Amino acid sequence: MPSLGASRTKHAPWLLSTPALAVFVSMLLTPLVLTGLLSFYAFDSQRGLTDTLTLANYLEVFTDGYYLEIFGRTAAMALLVTLVCIVIGVPETVILSRMQGRWRGIFLLVILAPLLISVVVRTLGWSILLGTQGLINNALIAIGVLDEPLRMLFTFSGMVIALVHVMVPFMVLSVWASIQKLDPQVEQAGLSLGASRATTFVRVILPQLLPGILSGSIIIFALTASAFATPALIGGRRLKVAATAAYDEFLSTLNWPLGATIAVVLLVANVVVIAGCNRWVERRFRSVFES
């Protein structure tokens, strides 16, 4: 602001940020550091936390087949959910973009609004739909596709279906953002130069949507890998993933150091995947324009 002196301008942004910064340092940084430290404490089932510092928790998480299976399942789940979201979310967004203005707005609202509805509510809906007495089973039996109910609740596929429902709006959202930048005349040019509709889509439109697809995928992968409510309620006790395993260590088994270790591994993996993919996308993006 013009009336402020140079020294006040220098300090002003820090003064304005101080309240938020103070809360973040004391309520975010401190707890995270404490949890990081917790993962190096030894745990004794009789005495609980001991004072010995150790790498045993990390050794256990990285060598014990039980935890490797959990992290493997988490990664497989996140990858599959991301792929399904690409396969159904991208075409849907393209279809939306070809609709007339008013319908487009209404449908976009219908697809995006569930993002704001509690995950517990949406997961409850899937538990009811997927149960052995649920709507899907009853319908399939009624039309004669099935003889007896299919077990979908407490299965990996049930978990993936419900998670796709939770995550697919993010794909629509980020592909929508890159469709808005699309120039319709480029598509016309492709068509008028004799390319078929399919060729035009694959060779002209899809490459331009790639940045949106990739950024949507990064968000979905990261959120699915750390999802808790849906795997807990649809996957159940036996199909544990990283988030439910950490929860159980903290609140059932009470082995806090091990729970903290799982949390740290999840956090580091998350940050590495997000940052790594972002960097890759940026590099790839640049080479598209340079070539």
Place this chain on the structure above:
Amino acid sequence: MQRNGPLALIFHTLFLAFILAPLVIVVVVSFTDKGYISMPTDGLSLRWYRAIFEARELTDAFLFSAKLGIAASCCAMVLAIPAALALTRYRFRGRGVLLAFFMSPLMIPQVVLGAAFLRFFNIAGLSGSFFWLMLTHVIVIVPYAMRMVIAAATGMNREIENAGLSLGASPLTVFRRITLPMLMAGIMGGWMLSFIQSFDELTMTIFVATPGTMTLPVAMYNHIAHTIDPLVTSVSAVLIFGTVILTLLLERLVGLEKVLIGRG
């Protein structure tokens, strides 16, 4: 742009059915008159909506969540507005780091935040306190609040503020009478988005909620993990209706696309 073919429209219909199915089934089942999950084949009944008022643990949790959400989003706005103005109006060393720090709760899995807050509360002896639980929600929602204010402040015309200053108004008056009203749509949108995020938060809160500080999502999660009865469907239906109303308000106020872009 090309028109959609019949195949595209079939795909579109199936996609919408997939998106709406779990929400519709919850609302439909909530009108049953049976004591178990079933379709309301013998006519609609409000039995399970009346039952909400007798389920003290759920109504208490609802009121607690509403109180928590209001307090946390007000507190988040108070912290976010000055910080967002600092980040949009000044170019200073450490600006990028500061912005990344304020946005970092979006990158950290909520289980990790939950574990971290549980450990922190345990060491500091803060479990069961409304105030400290509210601060954990503030951390989770500040990124949403700040992003909305930053978006509003970035597109703002500074000439009017300068006019106010040159006409002799004090910086505080200019802030109160010009800056704040011009940011109001962004602030209200940010507040509502923050409230929804806080009200729906489950994964982090489930680590630190105690019987005395039980939020609605945690109470519902515990209920569903134990048993699924029509009572949770009627509570869920009320939440769906409430969210739809808030969503339409948000759409009117700032546009849903803008609210949600980059979220996650």
